[in-house]
Amino acid sequence: MNSDKVKKGLVIVYTGEGKGKTSAALGGVLRAFGHGFKIKVFHFIKKDSGSGEQKVLRQLGIEVETLGKGFTWNSENIEDDIRLARNGWTKAANDILSGDYDLIVLDELNYVLDYAFLDSEMIIETLRKKPQNLHVIITGRGAPDNLVEFADLVTEMKMVKHPYHSMGLKAQKGVEY
């Protein structure tokens, strides 16, 4: 096994209905940060919200860019959602191709692809051209088949049990956001 092969950056996809997709990406960020990786996190749906994760990522000096306006998919303004997603992708694609990063997280990108706000073939075309050592982590429900096919590592987070269902609880600060 040669070192080029060992060092190849992976395209990792976390999908499925269960909790833990964004968390797993953030855990990957924490781990990579410990190794001195240069990291950028794009949130395709979230907006700047002072969430626990955004605070601590910035505190660590990790670049975070929020591209969305929250989970507002029954929005009356689909064109605005599409425009946001496309502008977001343009920024992400620039950073993916820049060679400036070791790890880029595309949080909730699957969601946007699933809604066809972006074309998954276009995303894959960019990923094909990414620097060899760059790792990319993509999260969100509904990862399209061609992205699953293209990725190196795919985990489906399967919901076995969720407290919103079993106990009627609201989202918990520090655990959910």
Added chain:
Amino acid sequence: MNSDKVKKGLVIVYTGEGKGKTSAALGGVLRAFGHGFKIKVFHFIKKDSGSGEQKVLRQLGIEVETLGKGFTWNSENIEDDIRLARNGWTKAANDILSGDYDLIVLDELNYVLDYAFLDSEMIIETLRKKPQNLHVIITGRGAPDNLVEFADLVTEMKMVKHPYHSMGLKAQKGVEY
């Protein structure tokens, strides 16, 4: 909905064969840290290794305790493994019941339970007595049925695709450890 109910600490289990269980727990830690939670992370199998995650957790001032000696389950010394697991659990149980923490991670505990190095009923008995607002995240393959039954939130990480299988790659620094 009263505030006691909203603030109830959850018992979260990440299990299954897929990648992302420990990562999801670490992501939860990062998020909780951003909200100022007091956190402790126990690794039931890992030993101190200077891994990316251990480095950065300690850098953040988060308490990390490694209780294992690595993944050495075809060990010739099962009694030593059992002793380590039991000593580890004693420490973890003390911290769970102490009231000193908002989030405790029990990384790879399922693994140890699956090998019957610890009795899952005993673990559940302790979790029943935990402070109301304490969140506990338990990771590892093979979560026992009674723990799944007891937990508030359970996600199974299902392996869809893994590069060790599809490409014959070694574990990647910064992504896997």
